Structure formats: structure tokens, C-alpha cells
């Protein structure tokens with residue numbers, strides 16, 4: 001006997017967001033099969049190999065049989081090394097029992113919502129910002145509260161901007177410096193303002209999740225400062241980072257969080273048990289070497305130098321294109337040009353407005369430009385909408401990653417320059433309906 005019919009999938013999974021960067025991969029493959037190599041300015045991973053000393057450590061660990069389940073919180077010696085390095089870099093004395101190792105920097109973002117956010121609690125996060133801050137909130141029954149980063153204020157925000165969003169339901173606040181996608185870096189004065197607001201306006205049950213995944217990638221002599229280093233903030237802050245960006249090791253899937261208390265770390269250990277059991281010990285041992293070896297700082301410095309050189313080139317080249325303005329980011333490996341003038345010239349606003357609702361609900365004028373660049377000029381980038389949908393209407397930006405070789409970047413800039421005045425080509429592309437959403 002069959003009982004009444006119910007939907008196959010839960011409403012919960014229906015509201016789970018995504019990271020559009022992964023959608024782009026298959027579109028790039030299609031374009032390459034049709035018309036040749038695409039220049040990848042969409043990448044969220046450094047274009048450098050895993051440094052050899054780290055690769056050797058992983059291989060040695062596999063040979064030594066470190067291929068089994070292990071401590072779900074992270075190997076004790078790895079947690080100790082993380083506590084030492086994270087603490088030394090931030091002037092903090094950290095207990096390794098407050099450290100949890102994860103399968104990359106992503107899991108602790110959603111886990112923080114599992115751990116701290118009840119139905120109806122508000123979660124503040126930067127927008128534009130890393131998409132996984134927003135994508136999970138409704139899945140756990142939370143209420144998303146985007147903290148708008150405005151170009152006029154250098155994609156930064158003030159204590160007052162944050163204060164205006166805090167309510168008695170605020171439970172979790174994401175910060176991300178250096179920022180994906182803007183490259184913005186907060187200096188000590190800005191962090192002090194933010195900390196003051198948090199300490200004055202929120203109770204001790206409110207957590208700050210400080211995503212410091214790009215901590216090692218800062219330019220022009222700027223230094224990374226963690227909000228956890230400010231007086232009173234260590235007890236409020238989850239310090240999150242990982243190996244993906246610092247050691248050019250996105251496939252290693254090792255990230256970590258340092259929690260304000262051992263109890264919070266134990267909750268995250270339990271989440272790890274439920275989801276992953278444990279993180280591959282051979283990769284954790286690679287991280288141990290990465291954190292401790294004298295060969296790591298020069299490898300990081302060479303990568304950062306390349307990113308800074310390319311940032312200089314790309315920012316200058318983009319600003320030279322009529323209709324584009326681009327700020328000079330101080331960190332990460334992205335630039336975030338305002339493309340309003342180009343959209344205007346290409347007639348993108350009118351064309352977008354003429355599209356059916358089912359397209360416009362999942363797209364934007366900048367998305368059309370992103371897809372035009374991909375399909376007609378073979379340059380992959382990301383649109384503003386991919387960095388937080390809520391509040392993205394009326395914001396016209398692309399994210400251009402400089403994690404691509406110098407020559408390719410120079411050629412990509414020439415192609416963007418040509419595309420920026422290809423009014424007929426753009427009209428034809430939109431009319432073709434080839435692909436107008438991600």
C-alpha cells in the first residue's frame with residue numbers, strides 16, 4: 001500500500017546555496033571543446049605547484065603507512081603546530097585543544113552555523129563576500145543579514161555600518177580579511193572599531209568567525225592583523241584558516257579553526273566525526289611540515305611577489321579600458337573592477353531588462369558580460385552575483401583572479417579591452433541565448 005505522496009527532497013536542501021565557481025568549470029570545458037583554450041581569470045586557487053618539501057612530506061607519510069583513520073579533531077602534533085603558528089602570528093597563546101582540523105576551509109564555515117545558529121537567529125556576513133557564508137544560512141534556519149561592502153569606501157565597512165545591523169537576534173558575524181572577492185584588507189584601526197562595536201553591542205554568546213584563509217597573501221608591505229589579537233576578542237572569535245591558499249594546496253583539503261573554548265572545539269570534533277570521521281593523516285603531516293619548515297616562507301614570498309606584480313599589471317590595464325574602474329587591492333589574489341561603464345556602452349542594461357523573468361531572476365547585467373567574455377573572447381571571470389545574491393542587484397562588478405600566468409593575464413586584458421567596445425558582438429551573443437545564466 002502506498003501512503004500519500006510527499007516530495008522526494010527536503011525543503012532544506014532546496015534553500016542550500018552554492019559556489020558558482022564550480023559551475024564555471026564545465027562551461028569552460030564546453031567552450032574549449034568548441035573554440036580553443038580559455039584564459040582562466042576565474043580561479044580561486046594559486047597557480048603554483050605545491051612546494052616540493054611539502055609534497056615530499058606527504059609522500060613520506062603515505063610510505064610510512066599514515067593512511068588510516070586518525071583523531072577526528074586533528075593529529076595532536078598537527079594541532080600543536082597550528083596553535084603555535086597561529087598564536088605566534090597573532091600574539092596569542094593558544095591551547096591545541098581549542099584547535100580542530102577540517103577537510104579544508106569550507107566545512108567550518110557551515111559548521112559554525114550548525115553549532116551557533118538557532119532557527120531565526122541572524123547571521124551577518126560581508127557582501128560581496130565568499131559565497132559559502134550566505135549559502136548555508138537558510139539551510140540551518142538562520143536569517144541572512146548581508147553587510148554591504150561599498151566601492152566608495154574602498155570595499156570596507158566601518159564600526160557604524162556593522163552597528164546598524166546588530167540586533168538582539170544577531171548570533172554570528174563573519175569577517176574575511178584579506179577579502180574574497182575584493183582583496184580588501186582591514187588595518188588595525190578598522191578592526192579596533194569593529195571590535196569595539198562587537199564588545200559593546202553583543203553578548204558573550206555571539207561569535208565572530210574570522211576567515212583568514214588569505215592571511216599570507218598581502219601586498220605593499222601591509223601586514224595581516226586578526227581581530228582575535230585585539231583586547232577582549234580572543235574569547236569571541238573563531239580564527240579560521242588553512243593550507244589551500246597559503247601553501248597553494250587546494251587539493252590537500254586541510255583547514256583549521258581555533259575556537260574560543262575547548263567545549264566548542266569538541267562540538268566541532270563531533271561534527272567532523274559525523275561528516276568525515278577524520279582528515280587524511282598524510283595530508284595533515286604535509287601541513288605539519290608546511291607550518292614548521294624553513295623552506296615555506298621563501299615559497300610563500302615568491303608566490304606573493306608574483307601576485308603583487310600581476311595585480312599591478314592588471315589594475316593598470318583594467319583602468320585603461322574606457323568604462324572600467326578598478327581599485328588596488330592590498331591582499332588575496334583577486335581584483336574587483338566596476339564594469340558599469342562597459343555595460344552601459346554595450347547596451348547590457350536594456351538587453352537585460354528585455355529578458356524573461358526566469359532568466360533575470362538568476363542573472364545580472366554583469367553575468368551577461370561574464371558569459372560574453374567566456375563564450376566570445378575565451379576569458380573566464382566571475383560575476384558579482386556569485387559573491388552573495390542578496391543585495392547584489394544594481395552592483396556591476398567582475399572578479400578577475402590573478403592566479404594565472406603573466407602572459408595569459410596580459411592577453412586577457414587585451415581581450416577584455418576589445419570586448420568592452422564590441423557592441424554588435426554583445427547584442428548578438430545575448431540574442432543567441434547561448435547561455436545567459438550560470
Ligand SMILES: Cc1ncc(COP(=O)(O)O)c(C=O)c1O
Pocket residue numbers: 044103104105106107130176180211213242243244250253254255
Ligand atoms: C574566504 C575563503 N574562505 C575559505 C575558503 C575555502 O577554502 P578551502 O575549502 O579550499 O580550504 C575560500 C576558498 O576560496 C575562501 O575564499
